[in-house]
Amino acid sequence: MNDRNQDQALRKQLEEDSYKWGFETNIEMDYAPKGLSESIIRLISQKKQEPEWMLEWRLKAYRLWKTMTPPMWGKVRHPVIDFQDLHYYAAPKKNTAPKSLDEVDPELLRTYEKLGIPLKERAILAGVEVDENRPPVAIDAVFDSVSVATTFKKTLADAGVIFCPISQAIRQYPEMIQKYLGSVVSQGDNFYAALNSAVFTDGSFVYVPKGVKCPMELSTYFRINARNTGQFERTLIIADDRATVSYLEGCTAPQRDENQLHAAVVELIALEDAFIKYSTVQNWYPGDKNGKGGIYNFVTKRGACRGARSHISWTQVETGSAITWKYPSCVLQGEESVGEFYSVAVTNGYQQADTGTKMIHIGRNSRSTILAKTISAGKSDSTYRGLVRVLPKANGARNFTECDSLLIGNRCGAHTVPYIESKNSSAKVEHEATTSKISDEQLFFCQQRGLSKEAAIGLIVNGFCKDVLKELPMEFAVEAQQLLQVTLEGSVG
């Protein structure tokens, strides 16, 4: 076959199985009627058996949301979303919490299998003993909105770590929820955060007590699986003084026609000398070859370095979604606190991504590092948008930012929009940016050395991203490398 024929064959194959995780699980769903109102919020709160104060908290968010409009400053285009045309509650029908894994719907277990949850972790889900030589991974599995399986409870409980669905935490640890929920991302922070605060159905809660190093990586698999159901996850992670925790989040979603809205909120709180590492591999359905369908991903993620010398590190690999609007940020309140943001954002086809971070320096000698790698292919458009703000009291604050863009083909776009506001003359803020393109000569060179065109792109892209990928925990680093290559298949014609 000559080059052109091979490309056509490749493209055809890609269209047929472009999203290999595009399937849907048949589990009976329990829907709330479409639309959003106070009575829907009361229903959600009642379904979750929440205390009265939680309902009031939600209603306050709802009232704020009604006065707000969707943000328009992102470099993303999409049809107006009719927020009254969505279901705000869907739960698997058998939602009495399972007491053991035998009670988990077998269909659901098969879904995890199809999702490619690593064997070791599937074994955990199946209740099998794991190899003691390897540090275990605990999964709080979120299927649509209700957490149905939580594992490794005992190991964590022995260490004093709380890792549970947030709906359970609301009932079980109300004083902690009342103290911390909304303390980093308030109910009125932005349009999508307000919506989430009003209607979130589940998510994860983590508390690591003083001086405890969490004995395992915490991992959650999110998955959207119901038609027309907005997905509103809420995650709250608290690392008390000198505590350490690493949290992994990964997602895939089934193929479908309608655009799906996802508006999650993640709040991290690091107290004195605490360290939180939050890693994400996001691979939601990006839409078909014509740009139809795909997830709208409007996420608010923010961490507060409250204590002195506290440290929050965000690592993200964003390959999916039709639209990504996401800025994992750090509020560096503590003296000598450290914030990090490592990001790879890949767009192909008609995907749009507007992502970046905010580093707010408040504490003296606070430091932040931003390393953002943007890869655009096909007809996609990708923007890095980042804010570094140094407040007057942040003496000796330090920031280093590096933004690199890689273009594949000549129909895509990459943009870098840095905002730097320094109100302290002793602060040092550095920004570096590069833009490059995978050249025909590079591809030809690799092909002449025996690599297929797809393998050549994978090699060059992984080389471009390796400084970010090495920040990921091992399990994710391998998955992420494969994802990058799969995402960019067919990007050169």
Add this chain to the structure above:
Amino acid sequence: MNNLLEIKDLHASVIEDSLENNQKEILKGINLNIPKGEIHVIMGPNGSGKSTLSYVLSGHPNYCVTQGSAIFKGKDLLSMTPDQRAAAGLFLAFQTPVELPGVNNVNFLRTSLNSIRVARGESELNAVDFLKLVREKAKTLSFSMDMLKRNVNVGFSGGEKKRNEVLQMSLLQPSFAILDETDSGLDIDALRIVAEGVNSLRSPDFSALIITHHQRLLDYIKPNYIHVLAKGRIIYTGGAELSNQLESEGYGRLLEEAL
């Protein structure tokens, strides 16, 4: 007939957006047979089509063949993709090797060798065996471990890039190598190393097409034939002694006689 490569009446154009009809014919009827085990040299004035020939044979997407054929090991070479040609045993040492930022040289070499091994139906080399092999090859080419650790050709000197090409060639063990001015810009020690790299591959199953401007490479590599390429055609073919004649006389007389 035991030809490894048979080129018949090959016409090829370069595709450029800047050209009025997008195409400019460069090769205007090349006929060339390269039997197994032979080394052929192509010399000729600048702009005669030497590099174009190497690109067309290896399948560069910026060139299109408008007429003629090239049969490699009995198969239609021109219908294969560049990586298929590489798997079939064709190797091109580039005149100006490209840089691959972020791609570690040793990782690239291993990916390359394993792609070719898999295409040949052989098993992949594991990291240990590969490192042993690459260390051995690197030593004979005076290629430092530091150069293996760096990114592909990034920050390499001109001579280091050329030696990296020869290292790749000796790892991949091609049955047919095209060297496009690999000797250009090399000091005398580097030139000897490159020549040794080629000579170490010499066997009844290895052929090469060496494009050069200089007679001095041929002091180290004895070719079977020397062809003179001018204006897209081979205008003269002679033995190894032809290079001395060209070195003293230049191309003038041959060009006048031919055109």
